[in-house]
Amino acid sequence: MHHLDITALEARYGAHTVLSGINLSVGRGDVIGLIGPSGSGKSTILRVLMGLLPPGSGSIKLDGVAVNYANAREVRRLRDRIAIVFQQYNLFQNMTVLQNVTITPIKIKKRPKAEVEEEAKALLAKVGLADKFNSYPDQLSGGQQQRVAIARALALRPEILLLDEVTAALDPELVSEVLDSIRLLAKEGMTMMIVSHEMGFIREVASRVVFMASGKIVEEGPAAQIFDAPTQARTQDFVSKILRH
């Protein structure tokens, strides 16, 4: 049984269909790289999974159990198991770095404060921010903020981590520090779905690459297949364009 099973998923923004007929399975420890042109629906899959955009039809199963996204309690339970990191970090501006990481475990999950803080400090150290506990988000660079956001997501102890173009808003010289943190997670066996335009990185960490266009999955397979020997014309076209520069 797969950890996560997406079947015939559809989603729309108003009259505009953004996902149609998505079938995707994710096993434990998989690192799925979602690539494709802008507007192809990569990020939308993550938003639907998180319950931030209601699915139109199709099913999403976690460990074989279908999630009813119309049921608030089921969505809450799902969000206890899946965490997301956003492109714009979305750190709480009124809280310090440490508070950003600890607030949900303490206030929402009601875990003991001392234990949570200790764990949060370890997570922040892991992403290289041991000296920034008391800084506010707007005192940090984009790369540092994004690493805080990753630590914040990990503090939720998710089974699956969704990364939504987490380096897209960063200055080029700050990208690698964020990718290093993600690389570390991949090594530890974290199940991840990564939407990214960093093709070299996807190729390196993804156990499977999914190429999307116009709200559909065009082709999926090992990185080597997608990047070196794509079978579909649209994939070939996309890959040749991104490899040219």
Add this chain to the structure above:
Amino acid sequence: MFSQIASEWPDFATYYNMLFLAQAAGTTLALSALGVVLGSLLGLALAVTRTTRGRLLAPLRTLAFTFTEIFRRVPFLVTLMLAFFVFQMFFADTSLFVVAAVTTTLIAAAFLSEIIRGGLNSVHPNQWEAAAAMNFSLLQTIRHVVLPQAWRIILPPAFGFFVLFIKDTALASQIGVVELTYAGKVLNNKGFSPALAFGAILIIYFLISYPLARLGAALEARLASSRHHRS
């Protein structure tokens, strides 16, 4: 004018008159404080109601919207008269002070709900989204994430409103509540010159209003400095 005030002063500054003014000032203060405190709470509830989504709460949203729009548009005096006659009809033995306090609360709630709503809306949508993704409830999101960021937007207009609002409580004199303006009229009718009677009232209004404005300024400064770095 000043010689006249000086000649009236010994008669004016009696224990009874001072007590009367103090009590009237207390009433004005109480009306203002009730309006500000209860109005802020009710206004917050209205504003939060209006930020909800989903069909289930649609009737509540409409109610909050209608309440806000009506009480912001109807003149204070008209609302006061209306409340006065409604209480007369159904709860005839209600004290005038309660009628005035209810009215000021309703009006303050309507105005403050718009000020607070503006503050809530000023917080970036991605803050709401991050909170939602981490299972914050609506109230948890408001309390931990949105309000702490919205204060800076809410406080200046809110304190501006409070200052205007203290003056508006003068209208309660129209239904016979003995607050400062009413006290001024009484003293004037007792034969003291308008300059003295209303001059005294003016000074007391100022003494109530000015510290409040200073408090507002101090709070704003504190909020600004708590965000240190950015200047």
